Amino acid sequence: MTDATELTRRTRELLAAQPPASTDRIDFLKARFDAGLAWVHYPEGLGGLGAPRALQAVVDAELEAAGAPDNHPRRIGIGLGMAAPTILRYGTEEQKRRFLRPLWVGEEVWCQLFSEPGAGSDLAALGTRAVRSGDDWIVNGQKVWTSSAHLARWAILIARTDPDVPKHKGITYFVCDMTDPGVDVRPLRQVTGEAEFNEVFLTDVRIPDAHRLGEVGDGWRVAQTTLNNERVAIGGMRLPREGGMIGPVTRTWRERPELRTPDLHQRLLKLWVEAEVARLAGERLRQQLVVGQPGPEGAGMKLSFARLNQEISGLEVELLGEEGLLYEDWTMRRPELVDFVGHDAGYRYLRSKGNSIEGGTSEVLLNIVAERVLGLPSEPRTDKDIAWKDLAR
């Protein structure tokens, strides 16, 4: 059994063998992966030691104290949070060995080719086609809202392999090589003026069958692993008080008393309380995950944060008065990271509008809570028993 003491010992061993100060960053990360200290709950040989997930904190604290480099987890969030757990669960031994190490180290960035112009909330209606051709699949279609596509080496992709069965049944899950000549990545400019996302056009992209994850036609089930892990990742964040969107507006309030009005004061206090309670609810969820009793709260956290981000940033623009009439920069830009930090209130206001759309709209999430948590009847479904090719579009 790998316990905290054992992990501390192994971490110190790693630090002694590869002193962070004199070791190349990537070399250190590779050594860490090979020592099983990357994600301790993963199996041995794949960056872990089969230890309880909660013990990762022991390793992280030890490494942080020693000034060891990290793998820039935010930059490779899609790989870590979505691709990796799916590969671990459904990948072949060969796929796991090929993909997980460079993914975790950050040498290979991943993106996710799921959403399409005609398949948003109804993702299972997707129309990108994959047709078998010998040992390969030939893929044609269009994906959208793909962050990191312009940086990515690999993508997780779901495509339709059988249009003659109902929509959930004809989908297959692949790993797509983003350097294939048939992959065309174009920036998608959004309301903030910049383009953090992409449209991805797939024209006769060739994917070897060895890069299929899971069985043919089982892609929807495989994708659930990806999407559930996205939710866990969101719930796992730990915030200090005033750590989120409420931080900048409270600083402005304290530093600039001339902007204060009684109306704004009432609204600010109310939002401050709601932000603090949402933070506590997130912390409670995190504590549940650590002891292995995840509650259904995860589905709700995103709803809270989306609404609060929007209302708080909206209040902040108003608080600024005349300055609120201005905007930082409408120039088309390509940010590498989605981040509210370092931006003005106007940007935060516009960018947070996406929070109630991306990763499941708030309307769909409310349905999910109502049906899966509260057990209320499902929405009427007219598309369940109809072949995908016969659906209205």
Add this chain to the structure above:
Amino acid sequence: MSAQPDLLYSEEEDALRAAVRDLLADHCDAAGVIARVESDTPHDLPLWKALAGGMGLAGLLVPEELDGQGATHREVAVVLEELGRAVAPVPYLTSAVVATEALLECGTEDLLSQLASATTIGALAVSLSVPAGSAYKVVRFEDGGLHGELTGIADAAVADVLLVPADDGGLYAVDAAAATVTPQVSLDLTRPVATVTFDGAPARLLGDAEPAVRRALRAGAGLLASEQLGLAEWTLTETVRYLKERTQFNRPVGGFQALKHRLAQLWLEVVSLRAAARNAADALANGVDADVAVAVAQAYAAPVAVRAAEEALQLHGGIGMTWEHPVHLYLKRAKADSIAYGTAGAHREALAELVDLRAP
């Protein structure tokens, strides 16, 4: 804010919850409560004896050497969640929390021991509407006795001893039999308030009123959030259950998306309230960050509990408007709770100072 609060329930706390819930299931059904609140004895003293004496819950906050259980606010919060769920008409919050905290501040060992062993019910004679740190009414101390009238005293009708602040800054214990307690017709049928009148009642000085009252009301406010959580949880659960059964237009009413979204939103608020209430209970137990944690919990809890009860009434339709259905008990308690120990607005005002978000 050094240590991270523990927002979960321990195994012991879960076991305590199960025991209290069992007892309430057997002895505190809705029809019985509705019948009782219209009688001359709205409080359920046999239930109180079983809870407070039989299970020893009145003494959770009292040290063992004074016949208490030496437990913490965390366990008290669990009891209050269950009492809220059953909208139980017992003086638990008022005697085992608020009066007990005042006595703990004064160090009054004999009374603490009596309250802990449930031989005596105590009530702090400060209006239920007063938040910690605000001004409260006092009576005149003269010639060894108290003179004057106080209103809005929760559960005074069943109190054996009243803890009364006087104009000399002292907190006094008065035998309830030496005062005149007149029940007021109360919005909340299950935690009625009363007027208490003193006409030279003999009084025993316990200590300084200000710190004792402040401490008592802070604990009351913080733990009230757990009662409000229990109220909200019951109203949500019951409404969801009913909407799965009730059919109109040849469908279960709970299948309509407009209602599903309202219930999902409410669920989210109840889940959030649980985190805020646990945080307040944990902060009171550890004495870390308690002022902010209590103010946050109360600023959040009252609107959620009220809305949950209001939604329950509305979504039950006509049956929700009847005296026979218990939802009105919850609405009345939730609405009264939104005033008890300070409104949400009062707690937000307190936060403006506590977290340095000053008024214009």
